[in-house]
Amino acid sequence: MAISFNFVNSLFYIPKKKTCEWLILVCYLEHAEIETLDYVFCSDEYILNLNSRYLNHKFYTDILTFDYSENHRITAEIYISVDRIKDNASKFKNTFQQELKRVMIHGLLHTLGYKDKSVVLKRLMRKKEDDCLLLFDNMKHVSRETAPIYNKC
Template sequence: MISFNYENDFKLPNEAVVSAWIASVISSENFKEDEINYVFCDDEYLHKLNVDFLNHDTLTDIISFDYSVGKTLQGDIFISTERVEDNAKDFKVTFENELYRVLVHGVLHYCGYKDKTDEDAKLMREKENFYLNTLN
């Protein structure tokens, strides 16, 4: 089950469509969906998580806590809508495009994709782009 939770004033306008899309990504990657919670928040909220749990004193757009077992995906994905908005401006894309990219990015991490090396980041971006095209 994919759920959306809010710690700020943001509200995802099309939860059912996004949930079905994320579920299709998981299935396409040959994984099984369990409980995945998206939590939308502001920079302050996510920064505190970044410091408290990861010892990173930086702003970020997404933090995912992966509780998956084998091929069954479960976890909590926290997204700062403030960072998404700023990144959308920086990358010259719409807020919605950047938001959907971050949404799928989190679940792709659960599927085993990494982004720490240039090669891994390139593959992650290719996967993001592929799945973004399935949403439109």
């Protein structure tokens, strides 16, 4: 099991241990397990190139999720545009960190089977994101000795 945070032309703070524990906990609550989860934080231009090359979309996006998961075993590459996160944080009157967590969990939720192609599905996805953000905010560090599911961080 591996969770990685990769930075392409950008660098900012992520509370790695807590974020890792949070992602594992969300998967655990959804009856899934992380095999390999790679987050890549990049620029608008980087993600535009991927969006064009792999999806034939000629527009910027905040996130691209390449999901290779099978049988509740999560394997994915999640690309996040730091430029979009900054702009959206300002637009939606959020902090950078809050918008970042929302987009990170949005990508993970896609690997867990959540969709957002209709108004109803978008509403369900947003509710799940809100629940996951609340979970993060209420998490206290759990020691490896007292919580076996965290031994994978």
